Amino acid sequence: xxxxxxxxxxxxxxxxxxxxxxxxxxxxxxxxxxxxxxxxxxxxxxxxxxxxxxxxxxxxxxxxxxxxxxxxxxxxxxxxxxxxxxxxxxxxxxxxxxxxxxxxxxxxxxxxxxxxxxxxxxxxxxxxxxxxxxxxxxxxxxxxxxxxxxxxxxxxxxxxxxxxxxxxxxxxxxxxxxxxxxxxxxxxxxxxxxxxxxxxxxxxxxxxxxxxxxxxxxxxxxxxxxxxxxxxxxxxxxxxxxxxxxxxxxxxxxxxxxxxxxxxxxxxxxxxxxxxxxxxxxxxxxxxxxxxxxxxxxxxxxxxxxxxxxxxxxxxxxxxxxxxxxxxx
Amino acid sequence: xxxxxxxxxxxxxxxxxxxxxxxxxxxxxxxxxxxxxxxxxxxxxxxxxxxxxxxxxxxxxxxxxxxxxxxxxxxxxxxxxxxxxxxxxxxxxxxxxxxxxxxxxxxxxxxxxxxxxxxxxxxxxxxxxxxxxxxxxxxxxxxxxxxxxxxxxxxxxxxxxxxxxxxxxxxxxxxxxxxxxxxxxxxxxxxxxxxxxxxxxxxxxxxxxxxxxxxxxxxxxxxxxxxxxxxxxxxxxxxxxxxxxxxxxxxxxxxxxxxxxxxxxxxxxxxxxxxxxxxxxxxxxxxxxxxxxxxxxxxxxxxxxxxxxxxxxxxxxxxxxxxxxxxxx
Numbered sequence: 001x002x003x004x005x006x007x008x009x010x011x012x013x014x015x016x017x018x019x020x021x022x023x024x025x026x027x028x029x030x031x032x033x034x035x036x037x038x039x040x041x042x043x044x045x046x047x048x049x050x051x052x053x054x055x056x057x058x059x060x061x062x063x064x065x066x067x068x069x070x071x072x073x074x075x076x077x078x079x080x081x082x083x084x085x086x087x088x089x090x091x092x093x094x095x096x097x098x099x100x101x102x103x104x105x106x107x108x109x110x111x112x113x114x115x116x117x118x119x120x121x122x123x124x125x126x127x128x129x130x131x132x133x134x135x136x137x138x139x140x141x142x143x144x145x146x147x148x149x150x151x152x153x154x155x156x157x158x159x160x161x162x163x164x165x166x167x168x169x170x171x172x173x174x175x176x177x178x179x180x181x182x183x184x185x186x187x188x189x190x191x192x193x194x195x196x197x198x199x200x201x202x203x204x205x206x207x208x209x210x211x212x213x214x215x216x217x218x219x220x221x222x223x224x225x226x227x228x229x230x231x232x233x234x235x236x237x238x239x240x241x242x243x244x245x246x247x248x249x250x251x252x253x254x255x256x257x258x259x260x261x262x263x264x265x266x267x268x269x270x271x272x273x274x275x276x277x278x279x280x281x282x283x284x285x286x287x288x289x290x291x292x293x294x295x296x297x298x299x300x301x302x303x304x305x306x307x308x309x310x311x312x313x314x315x316x317x318x319x320x321x322x323x324x325x326x327x328x329x
Numbered sequence: 330x331x332x333x334x335x336x337x338x339x340x341x342x343x344x345x346x347x348x349x350x351x352x353x354x355x356x357x358x359x360x361x362x363x364x365x366x367x368x369x370x371x372x373x374x375x376x377x378x379x380x381x382x383x384x385x386x387x388x389x390x391x392x393x394x395x396x397x398x399x400x401x402x403x404x405x406x407x408x409x410x411x412x413x414x415x416x417x418x419x420x421x422x423x424x425x426x427x428x429x430x431x432x433x434x435x436x437x438x439x440x441x442x443x444x445x446x447x448x449x450x451x452x453x454x455x456x457x458x459x460x461x462x463x464x465x466x467x468x469x470x471x472x473x474x475x476x477x478x479x480x481x482x483x484x485x486x487x488x489x490x491x492x493x494x495x496x497x498x499x500x501x502x503x504x505x506x507x508x509x510x511x512x513x514x515x516x517x518x519x520x521x522x523x524x525x526x527x528x529x530x531x532x533x534x535x536x537x538x539x540x541x542x543x544x545x546x547x548x549x550x551x552x553x554x555x556x557x558x559x560x561x562x563x564x565x566x567x568x569x570x571x572x573x574x575x576x577x578x579x580x581x582x583x584x585x586x587x588x589x590x591x592x593x594x595x596x597x598x599x600x601x602x603x604x605x606x607x608x609x610x611x612x613x614x615x616x617x618x619x620x621x622x623x624x625x626x627x628x629x630x631x632x633x634x635x636x637x638x639x640x641x642x643x644x645x646x647x648x649x650x651x652x653x654x655x656x657x658x
Contacts, residue, residue: 069513106515134573147510148518181476181561184398186435189477189558213565217573229518230559232510236542237563241570244463244546245602252598259598265591269581273574 006035006317008310009087009096012042013065014103016300019043022102023052025306030054032307033314039096042083062086068299072106076114084108088115091292098293098313100284102301109145112290119322121329124149125289126157127228127296128164129235132277133219139165139174140216140224143231145287151194154178154225158199158207160288160325161223168319174222177211179230187212195225242277284309286316288325293317335364335646337639338416338425341371342394343432345629348372351431352381354635359383361636362643368425371412391415397628401435405443413437417444420621427622427642429613431630438474441619448651450658453478454618455486456557456625457493458564461606462548468494468503469545469553472560474616480523483507483554487528487536489617489654490552497648503551506540508559513539524554571606613638615645617654622646 010026012019019042026038037056040047044061064082066075079085084103088111090096101108105127112125128141141161146153158176165174178196180188187210188196199207211221216234226234249270252259263270284305287294293316297309316322339355341348348371355367366385369376373390393411395404408414413432417440419425430437434456441454457470470490475482487505494503507525509517516539517525528536540550545563555563578599581588592599613634616623622645626638645651 068511069515071515134577144510179562181473181558182397186398186400192558213562213567214569214572216562216566217569229510229521230562233508233542233545233559234562234566237545237566238542238570240543240546241567243543245574248463248602249598252595256598258594262591262594262596262598265587266581266595267591269578269585269588269591273577 004035004318005037006033006098006314007037007039007096008313009039009041009090009099010310011083011087011099011101011103012040012047013062013083014101015297016102017302018102019046020050020052021302022306023047023050024303025301025310026057027052027054028303028307029310030056033311036310036314038310039090041086041090060086066104066107068104068106070104070107072104072110073114075104075107076110084111085115088112088294091116091294097317098286098295100295100297100306100309100313102297102299102306102309105144105296105299108294108296109287112287112294116294117291119289119291119326119329122156122160122289122325124153124156125287126160127287128161128285130285131216131224131235131238133217134276135219138216138219138221138224139169140226140231140235141288142226142228143235144228147228149191149227151191151198154191154195154227155198155202156289156329157225158205158223159202159329161225162205163324163328164286164288164321165223167324168316168321171222173206176205176207176223176225177209177221178207179216179224179226179234180210180212183210183212191227199225246274284312286313286321290322291326292322333364333647334366335362335427335643336366336368336425337642338368338370338419338428339639340412340416340428340430340432341369341376342391342412343430344626345431346631347431348375349379349381350631351635352376352379353632354630354639355386356381356383357632357636358639359385362640365639365643367639368419370415370419389415395433395436397433397435399433399436401433401439402443404433404436405439413440414444417441417623420445420623426646427615427624429624429626429635429638429642431626431628431635431638434473434625434628437623437625438616441616441623445623446620448618448620448655448658451485451489451618451654453482453485454616455489456616457490457614459614460545460553460564460567462546464548467545467548467550467553468498469555469560469564470617471555471557472564473557476557478520478556480520480527483520483524483556484527484531485618485658486554487534487552488531488658490554491534492653492657493615493617493650494552496653497645497650500551502535505534505536505552505554506538506550507536508545508553508555508563509539509541511539512541520556528554575603613641615642615650619651620655621651
């Protein structure tokens with residue numbers, strides 16, 4: 001591609017399976033991408049104990065950890081030697097071109113804003129996910145960066161995600177819809193109605209109005225805009241249903257010979273389905289609206305999900321996602 | 330049970346399968362419940378053409394229909410001879426003890442408030458559904474009556490649904506949770522945080538804090554409180570996923586012999602699963618907070634779903650749901 005070297009700071013202490021799965025993911029990424037160097041931030045002893053070694057992986061020792069039940073902004077401000085804050089500082093100073101963390105979403109967002117900084121013209125950042133669906137993926141945002149939004153925030157999400165999905169992911173003229181409680185013109189609350197008018201007025205966006213809950217599962221839009229509260233609930237509900245189905249079918253196959261035989265015959269279908277709806281696989285996307293690459297991986301990330309988040313960060317950096325958003329807003 | 334006769338006004342013109350499936354549902358209900366009399370409101374010719382006859386079914390001819398894309402309050406105010414408005418008027422005057430409609434949710438809610446009237450002490454009504462889950466049902470409300478809520482509205486939803494689920498449905502000391510974007514104390518927006526404090530302060534409620542999206546699929550709470558925007562999206566997303574799975578598996582079984590054989594062996598499991606997640610079956614619940622029984626059936630209701638909504642209305646009337654809410658609030 002090019003000879004550029006990409007240095008990523010990776011928060012080794014964030015996420016349910018840290019540090020082992022994070023370190024494993026780092027090795028996977030270095031093996032896959034020759035242009036990547038990774039700096040693991042975290043407890044050096046614990047990281048070394050994972051025994052995941054690669055010549056392009058370095059460690060920066062940190063002494064603090066931010067947990068998901070801390071107040072995000074306070075934690076970022078006060079825990080200056082936390083694995084997350086140190087990773088963010090490296091982005092701010094340019095020592096790293098991006099950072100990746102599977103830690104507290106709130107702290108990652110707070111760090112993105114307070115340490116890395118917002119892009120001028122963007123009031124609130126947005127975190128998107130590639131939502132798996134029956135037909136194709138939809139980029140759903142926001143899923144947790146900005147809990148409740150003003151209409152202007154939702155417009156900015158539409159503008160940023162349009163750039164990201166077109167220029168970084170490579171979908172021409174992506175369809176944008178706004179999540180609402182029905183598709184009729186009269187639906188939506190005041191905020192959603194006002195956002196619809198603001199987004200409609202932008203001729204450079206391929207905006208096609210409202211999308212409702214039952215269409216979320218079908219990929220009927222390349223981009224789906226909503227506030228962080230709704231997006232979070234929809235994303236997690238989808239995860240919950242698919243995990244439930246998986247464990248239900250697994251249990252039935254354990255307990256019933258009929259189900260076991262049936263499951264064996266249906267294996268190709270089921271395998272395809274789980275692969276398609278593997279939420280963790282698609283979990284890592286960059287926080288849109290900050291002056292750099294700050295990528296959130298799923299809290300339950302194991303090594304492949306960490307690799308996926310690192311891949312997303314790498315792509316965002318190579319295509320200069322933050323620069324594009326900054327220059328086009 | 331007792332010798333009380335129950336007269337229900339049934340909107341024959343509301344819903345995707347009106348009037349035929351509505352009329353069929355009315356016959357099913359009269360056959361099932363000897364204490365029920367049904368008055369169908371709608372176009373007499375169209376209703377008669379359905380040829381669904383029962384000695385305890387009468388028709389009141391109406392000339393107007395309210396469609397889902399009309400402004401709900403305007404439609405209720407101006408279309409005085411609509412099938413829905415006439416059914417509501419019968420509840421107001423006492424000619425019927427309750428009404429059932431599969432028509433526009435907005436119009437049913439508007440009619441409940443404007444025609445039947447709010448219970449004193451209740452600022453906004455709430456519409457709940459028995460959300461099917463992997464373990465047991467959860468009563469999710471609101472799913473569309475009050476799009477955005479103040480903390481006080483959410484408190485009132487908790488109080489009303491507690492009475493409904495305990496006294497009408499018969500679950501002792503029901504667990505109540507509040508839908509949020511995470512279970513940690515610091516999650517939620519201002520409204521949800523304030524609602525949490527208000528609900529916590531009521532010692533007569535078995536309130537157990539937040540529930541997040543991935544737990545929705547598991548019935549981890551008897552009652553789940555949220556605003557109508559979130560509830561609507563969650564409910565429809567769940568429906569969309571289950572419908573998608575059904576059509577995906579059906580297609581695979583058509584196109585692949587392996588899948589067909591597998592499906593045949595798995596038939597008991599799949600049948601159980603579809604029966605459990607049949608959203609339409611559980612669609613009908615009374616609008617809580619109005620002075621009478623106003624029951625919304627799913628817009629896609631076929632005869633069994635209409636029967637289910639009529640059963641729910643009958644139970645609400647027999648247990649005097651509206652009276653209990655009125656006296657306890």
